[in-house]
Amino acid sequence: MSNPANISTSRRDVLRAGGAVAAVSGMASRAAAQPTEISLPVTSQVHLQVNGKPQTLELDLRTTLLDALREHLHLTGTKKGCDHGQCGACTVLVEGRRINSCLSLAVMHEGEAITTIEGLGTPDNLHPMQAAFIKHDGYQCGYCTPGQICSAVAVLDEIKAGLPSHVTTDLTATPELSAVEMRERMSGNICRCGAYSNIIEAMSEVGGLTA
Amino acid sequence: MKFDTPATTNPIDQLKIVGKPIDRIDGPLKTTGQAPYAYEQNQEVSGVAYGYVVGSTIAKGRIISIDTEAARAASGVISIVTAETAGPLGLGSMNTAKLLGGPEIDHYHQAIAVVVAETFEQARAAAQKVKVRYAKAVGKFDLVAERANAKLTNEGRGERLTGDFRTAYAAAPHQLDEVYRTPDQAHAMMEPHASMAKWEGDKLTLWTANQMIDWGRGDVAKTLGIPKASVRLISPYIGGGFGGKLFVRSDAVLAALGARAAKRPVKIALPRAFIFNNTTHRPATIQRIRIGCTPDGKITAIGHETWSGNLPGGKPENATQQTQFMYAGPNRMTATRLAVLDLPEGNAMRAPGEAPGLMALEIAMDEMAEKLGIDPVEFRIINDVQVDPNAPERPYSQRQLIKCLRDGAAHFGWSKRSAVPGKSRDGRWLVGMGVGAGYRGNPVAKSAARVRLDAAGKVTVETDMTDIGTGSYTIIAQTAAEMMGVPIDKVIVRLGDSDFPVSAGSGGQWGANSSTSGVYAACVKLREAVCKAVGFDASKAQFADGRVAVGKKSLSLGEAVGPKGLVAEDAIEFGDLSKKYLQSTFAAHFVEVGVDAATAEIRVRRMLAVCAAGRIINPKSARSQVIGAMTMGVGGAIMEELAVDTRHGFFVNHDLAGYEVPVHGDIPHQDVIFLDEEDPISSPMKARGIGELGLCGVSAAIANAIYNATGVRVRDYPLTLDKLITHLPSFA
Numbered sequence: 001m002s003n004p005a006n007i008s009t010s011r012r013d014v015l016r017a018g019g020a021v022a023a024v025s026g027m028a029s030r031a032a033a034q035p036t037e038i039s040l041p042v043t044s045q046v047h048l049q050v051n052g053k054p055q056t057l058e059l060d061l062r063t064t065l066l067d068a069l070r071e072h073l074h075l076t077g078t079k080k081g082c083d084h085g086q087c088g089a090c091t092v093l094v095e096g097r098r099i100n101s102c103l104s105l106a107v108m109h110e111g112e113a114i115t116t117i118e119g120l121g122t123p124d125n126l127h128p129m130q131a132a133f134i135k136h137d138g139y140q141c142g143y144c145t146p147g148q149i150c151s152a153v154a155v156l157d158e159i160k161a162g163l164p165s166h167v168t169t170d171l172t173a174t175p176e177l178s179a180v181e182m183r184e185r186m187s188g189n190i191c192r193c194g195a196y197s198n199i200i201e202a203m204s205e206v207g208g209l210t211a
Numbered sequence: 212m213k214f215d216t217p218a219t220t221n222p223i224d225q226l227k228i229v230g231k232p233i234d235r236i237d238g239p240l241k242t243t244g245q246a247p248y249a250y251e252q253n254q255e256v257s258g259v260a261y262g263y264v265v266g267s268t269i270a271k272g273r274i275i276s277i278d279t280e281a282a283r284a285a286s287g288v289i290s291i292v293t294a295e296t297a298g299p300l301g302l303g304s305m306n307t308a309k310l311l312g313g314p315e316i317d318h319y320h321q322a323i324a325v326v327v328a329e330t331f332e333q334a335r336a337a338a339q340k341v342k343v344r345y346a347k348a349v350g351k352f353d354l355v356a357e358r359a360n361a362k363l364t365n366e367g368r369g370e371r372l373t374g375d376f377r378t379a380y381a382a383a384p385h386q387l388d389e390v391y392r393t394p395d396q397a398h399a400m401m402e403p404h405a406s407m408a409k410w411e412g413d414k415l416t417l418w419t420a421n422q423m424i425d426w427g428r429g430d431v432a433k434t435l436g437i438p439k440a441s442v443r444l445i446s447p448y449i450g451g452g453f454g455g456k457l458f459v460r461s462d463a464v465l466a467a468l469g470a471r472a473a474k475r476p477v478k479i480a481l482p483r484a485f486i487f488n489n490t491t492h493r494p495a496t497i498q499r500i501r502i503g504c505t506p507d508g509k510i511t512a513i514g515h516e517t518w519s520g521n522l523p524g525g526k527p528e529n530a531t532q533q534t535q536f537m538y539a540g541p542n543r544m545t546a547t548r549l550a551v552l553d554l555p556e557g558n559a560m561r562a563p564g565e566a567p568g569l570m571a572l573e574i575a576m577d578e579m580a581e582k583l584g585i586d587p588v589e590f591r592i593i594n595d596v597q598v599d600p601n602a603p604e605r606p607y608s609q610r611q612l613i614k615c616l617r618d619g620a621a622h623f624g625w626s627k628r629s630a631v632p633g634k635s636r637d638g639r640w641l642v643g644m645g646v647g648a649g650y651r652g653n654p655v656a657k658s659a660a661r662v663r664l665d666a667a668g669k670v671t672v673e674t675d676m677t678d679i680g681t682g683s684y685t686i687i688a689q690t691a692a693e694m695m696g697v698p699i700d701k702v703i704v705r706l707g708d709s710d711f712p713v714s715a716g717s718g719g720q721w722g723a724n725s726s727t728s729g730v731y732a733a734c735v736k737l738r739e740a741v742c743k744a745v746g747f748d749a750s751k752a753q754f755a756d757g758r759v760a761v762g763k764k765s766l767s768l769g770e771a772v773g774p775k776g777l778v779a780e781d782a783i784e785f786g787d788l789s790k791k792y793l794q795s796t797f798a799a800h801f802v803e804v805g806v807d808a809a810t811a812e813i814r815v816r817r818m819l820a821v822c823a824a825g826r827i828i829n830p831k832s833a834r835s836q837v838i839g840a841m842t843m844g845v846g847g848a849i850m851e852e853l854a855v856d857t858r859h860g861f862f863v864n865h866d867l868a869g870y871e872v873p874v875h876g877d878i879p880h881q882d883v884i885f886l887d888e889e890d891p892i893s894s895p896m897k898a899r900g901i902g903e904l905g906l907c908g909v910s911a912a913i914a915n916a917i918y919n920a921t922g923v924r925v926r927d928y929p930l931t932l933d934k935l936i937t938h939l940p941s942f943a
Contacts, residue, residue, distance in 0.1 A: 040286055041333060062332040071331060076251035077244015079450070081401045082483035086867035089401055116244065123239035134238035137835045141680030142241030143401040143450025149242060179880070186875040190867060192401050192451050193680045194842025195835060196878040 051119030088189035215786025270860030287333030303430030350553030383503025402450020494557030520552030573911030640805030643920025647912030649798030658729030682832030694734035696754030720900030840905025
């Protein structure tokens, strides 16, 4: 049995290895005759600032930022819809910019500040975007909703910051807050329930756009 | 409570809370990420292990061998279950193909093993190490090729004849005879199928994303060969279903088997790229429609035949359903034929039957209107019918399709539409308007609920009804609040648990009407119990403002029920009113599109739906149901298609990049108008269904608008630009 070089061999790894050995002992007779390779997961320590709180995690290097949030910190408001960057349900804010957390390994974010839906507001203290989604019924099943809201908050900031999009006609001018701009920028967040029309209304209200 | 005579005046008619556009009561949890879905029940289970499913890479044949040795030896692996090691498994009564395949393989990506490991990453890595040898068999994957072998089915009444279609069609002065095609479609709900299983002795608790708790409980038990009473299903939040979560799927069964083998709780979410071929889809159809008319536009003969395919034992896509009833005409023929295909299992997707049926029928109506030189709105009005055209003694409970069409035309500015296609231009855009009528049945189903009133005057409703985004939590709270005379914030609604009374569940757009009627029935019983406790005459008692009163005698509800509170449980059971009356829901969809004159890019510019669906319990959540369905209809019209590899037998575009669904940029502002109706024949709520109606007819309205914009008639969905571009009018 070979033991590959771990970046760090924590107490947790040792326990894990023990578990793995115990797990295969059921087929001990065959395993004994034919030695098999058990490679321990390569782990690393990661420090994140999640919703303002410092977190230290010992993570398998393959763990995505999404799974670090959901499975290790139990912040399950961030959703896994496709795990391939195709649906946007996993959108979170990293250092103030929105990303698909499924397309990013947790270890790539050492020391960074992550804001999830839980960090935007709570049922008793809603973020204005959360309140607007409720008022305009910008959701149905609720599964894409945290990603939509994180994206929506970031989109308004991006427009305010003057970042152009595919539909911005004058790249030298400040992009205007319009339904067309918002729809374009939100198009990475799929809502199969089809709440798009209502989501744009919620965003328009928060952004101060009057139809 | 039996519902076998039309409703009279009841407390719901007060409409203090029912009928109001109240914000969803689950909104604060959903918008803050606090609503736990099946995979996220961390507060319920500790020490959970992760399952990863292995799927077949052939569509038909046999497994010669599965070598799990390398996978078992991989880091963190706890157990591996295959059909060989799972013990005997039954087939759920709602399933066509086995949820754990082997040695026979029925379809591509049929689950053949589950690997359970300490972490998700370990389970996924180990699953790649399972080595499978197959003996591939020849399968049938091409509906067009198998059409000739399709057989009439009893589903959708097989062949249904009224009058003499053949003779009347042959004699009709104006005829239309066209063939339409709709593709395989995917539900593509945002939450993957997911389950978490925990065994305590021989009792199984399964947190699972499922629309129909009691069906699911029964089929889990049947599949595992254990008593139904040993299974508990919990599903408080479901990230969309659209029919894809009506049934138990591999995630549930394999989580249970994996947890049994691992001797600890196991959770599984199906990977997105696995869902399209592993689970169910809406089957593709070929539809032939013939319409014969008099010169003044009266239909004399209407024929609609449909062909679809499914695995042996599967059902057809019943696309002729609406054509049996929707328009007048003394001579009628509908026929539903089914071929055997070895593709993944076809099954219900939102408005099964009507959605693809109307995609074809409502283009045919547009084509016939044009042949006749009659406006397509008027053509539909001319052929309205107020009774079952196959049995004129059976009236509709209520049918205001004409008003939907007229109100919609006025609101949308239909009079500005050019009857001649290709005549309207807005810069680079060819602009067109289209109409499509919507029709969907109003099924109802037995539904039970338990209602508790406590000393604080709080009302708690428990039923195994599910909320898949439909608004069940909210409309059930509205119903209980109206019935018990309390504000909505005094109502607690608990759903989706098989420990609660069995409801109608979420499907076939029966959920809202049936489940709120069940809550109504339980509340009637609770009102009687409250009155009995305080010696009031229940027939005279008023429940309002948190109090129960008869004349000048009045008590708070808390005082009335005392410190122990009171509980009542009842079900609504529907009699034969749906046999005596034809019960349906109606819509008129109006759409304006722009088609780029050079590239044939299609943009939907405006959408309006006018719906007639009885009383609308909550106009806000009902409107969302309709705009969501309209959005799905845009997908069906211009982008959604599961591409079939007819050599290897699978859907090629099995993820959300390849299977395109509408995104924000595809959808304009949408308008919905509800006709002010109440339907006492439908239920004590006087409501009908709405969840599927919004999808019915909208794709055809878009197709008709594209025709009106371009003059190019496409009868093969989806209407992608490649089907238009070579036919577009030339321009300078």
